[in-house]
Amino acid sequence: MNDMLLRAITRDAGILMSAAVTTDLVESARGIHRTLPLATAALGRTLTAASIMGDQLKSGGSVTIQVRGNGPLGAVTAVGESDGCVRGYLQNPACDLPLRPDGKLDVGGGIGQGYLMVIKDIGVKEPVTGTVALVNGEIAEDLTRYFAESEQLPSACALGVLVDTDQSVKHAGGYLVQLMPGVTDAEITRLEQNIARAGAMTSMLGKGLSLPEIVRTVLDGFDVELFDERPIGYRCGCSRKKVTRALISLGRAELQKLIDEEEQTELTCQFCDKVYRFDRAELREILAEARRD
Numbered sequence: 001m002n003d004m005l006l007r008a009i010t011r012d013a014g015i016l017m018s019a020a021v022t023t024d025l026v027e028s029a030r031g032i033h034r035t036l037p038l039a040t041a042a043l044g045r046t047l048t049a050a051s052i053m054g055d056q057l058k059s060g061g062s063v064t065i066q067v068r069g070n071g072p073l074g075a076v077t078a079v080g081e082s083d084g085c086v087r088g089y090l091q092n093p094a095c096d097l098p099l100r101p102d103g104k105l106d107v108g109g110g111i112g113q114g115y116l117m118v119i120k121d122i123g124v125k126e127p128v129t130g131t132v133a134l135v136n137g138e139i140a141e142d143l144t145r146y147f148a149e150s151e152q153l154p155s156a157c158a159l160g161v162l163v164d165t166d167q168s169v170k171h172a173g174g175y176l177v178q179l180m181p182g183v184t185d186a187e188i189t190r191l192e193q194n195i196a197r198a199g200a201m202t203s204m205l206g207k208g209l210s211l212p213e214i215v216r217t218v219l220d221g222f223d224v225e226l227f228d229e230r231p232i233g234y235r236c237g238c239s240r241k242k243v244t245r246a247l248i249s250l251g252r253a254e255l256q257k258l259i260d261e262e263e264q265t266e267l268t269c270q271f272c273d274k275v276y277r278f279d280r281a282e283l284r285e286i287l288a289e290a291r292r293d
Contacts (some may be wrong), residue, residue: 005055005084006211006229010222013187014180019215020173022048025086025234026161027169032273035093037163039073041105044161045139046078047086048174051232054080061122069137071112084232087271111137116146154179156195160202171205194220236272243267243276248290255287
């Protein structure tokens with residue numbers, strides 16, 4: 001199954017749902033950042049959430065999710081665009097911890113205690129930022145708290161990454177269910193029962209369920225309308241031009257210092273690990289441009 005994102009709404013209740021298969025894009029991130037399984041799971045969950053949340057924005061918008069804890073994984077960052085494509089990185093891709101007693105990767109232990117920040121940029125005025133304390137560092141529950149506290153929107157979030165024995169990504173995906181005003185207690189109970197019966201996202205993917213089947217499983221018993229299915233993927237928008245602008249933003253003094261001290265300056269993109277090299281002659285041209293500005 002190729003990476004896809006699908007939205008749905010219930011005609012007979014105020015329930016919205018977005019679901020995504022992200023196996024390929026999480027595997028791409030694993031290859032770029034050379035992550036061990038624990039880091040793969042943490043970054044993969046965050047990327048999946050960023051894809052779903054980015055897709056909810058108007059064209060041209062973006063959402064940044066930052067998970068900052070005191071655990072050995074360090075900070076995890078993912079950026080989702082309005083077309084569902086994502087990029088991300090984390091501080092310690094080589095982090096490894098023993099499995100939890102239930103045999104699962106200890107993402108919560110790797111993240112530790114801290115906070116989750118969501119920054120939404122819709123291209124109008126300043127970006128909107130919301131911050132909440134981490135529930136347990138498992139990402140899905142932390143995002144559920146974010147929606148409840150920062151957006152006053154009752155939600156259920158499921159995120160999963162299953163790492164194979166060769167450390168590659170076997171299955172990855174997630175969903176976000178959000179309740180609009182007017183949903184009844186009976187409808188909430190039905191939804192909670194459906195979610196419990198459905199099981200983990202990676203389990204449903206392992207059974208071969210398609211995205212529409214996953215949505216209908218979670219929304220069983222409701223009148224469901226599916227729409228806006230689209231392909232998604234890992235995409236970094238870095239370029240030499242953007243890196244040059246970043247160098248200019250360092251300021252004239254810092255640029256002059258690089259010229260004086262380095263034969264060649266290298267900058268590495270955090271999102272895709274691409275290396276950009278500038279020799280002294282190029283830096284002198286950039287400095288001249290900075291002076292003109």
